[in-house]
Amino acid sequence: MDEVMQQRLQAFAQRADEEGLVDVSYASVDSPFGPLLAATTRRGLVRLAYPDEGPDTVIDDLARRVSPRVLEAPARLDEIRRELDEYFEGGRRDFDLAVDWVLTAGFARRVLQATSRIPFGQVRTYGQMAANAGNQRAARATGNALGSNPIPIVVPCHRVVRAGGNLGGYTGGIERKIKLLGIEGVLL
């Protein structure tokens, strides 16, 4: 695709956005884990996906579950890009951006919303998160909810660990959890 066509498409993405026709905007965002796929709705950040989830699969899933009006629009993701850069460089403790919870429901949503309130640099156990979400005995369901987190890093599921010091699992590998907890000074 040549440069003139790129500009034509950029102009289109901007006009479509101005006319309120874009339900999901997405872009690639650099990270220490490789390029993340970030997607936002008018309400806020709806999805952040690690490279191994496959960007095409993630975009298809957004079209099916949120809206088929999906456009690539890097400018709409500038804020998340900036905040993530600052976080990875160790200069940001909290994310200021709004989150759209539309891809979550029920107990899982309550778990993830409780998780989003765990402060930077602290950890909680699966049991504590189950209790926070209103069902102390649902440790396994809590693990599943965290495993299906559509917005990792920003909704910090890496701050939930097993009681007794074991780190527990993490989407795409425990090294990521170790790296994130390292950024936050929990692990050295």
Added chain:
Amino acid sequence: MAEVLPPFQRLLDAHAVDVHRFLVASVGPQEAEDCFQETFLAALRAYPRLRDAANLRGWLLTIASRKAVDSHRRRGRAPEPHAEVPDRPRPPPPERETAMWEAVRSLPPKQRSAVAHRFLLDLSHAEIGQVLGCSEEAARRNVHEGVKKLREAGWTR
């Protein structure tokens, strides 16, 4: 059960070049820019209501065709507007070479449009008449004259 529609970005990635080429052939390079934007805005607006995702390229080209007609009309060249977006696509048109479309672009507007509709969208003469707001006979004549000029310029189908 709702139709499973691909993300709209994929339509742009796959068909923007063809839609633009069709518009350049139908209305010329300057008008094509506005028509291109209007085509994809109309498509995006109508997209969630689309009932058949089997031929998205044909659907986009049909919208483009109507935007081209509207553009002609604004310049006083064709009478009938086609404002609504079709909710069913047309059959896929055959692939054509860019160089030939450059030759098509050099035709007078009515012939250019008729030829583009006939061979890029694969419409019948009666359908071209409907879209361009002229009789079937006039559509046939414009296609014929256009093709004759292309042949004289060394193009064969």
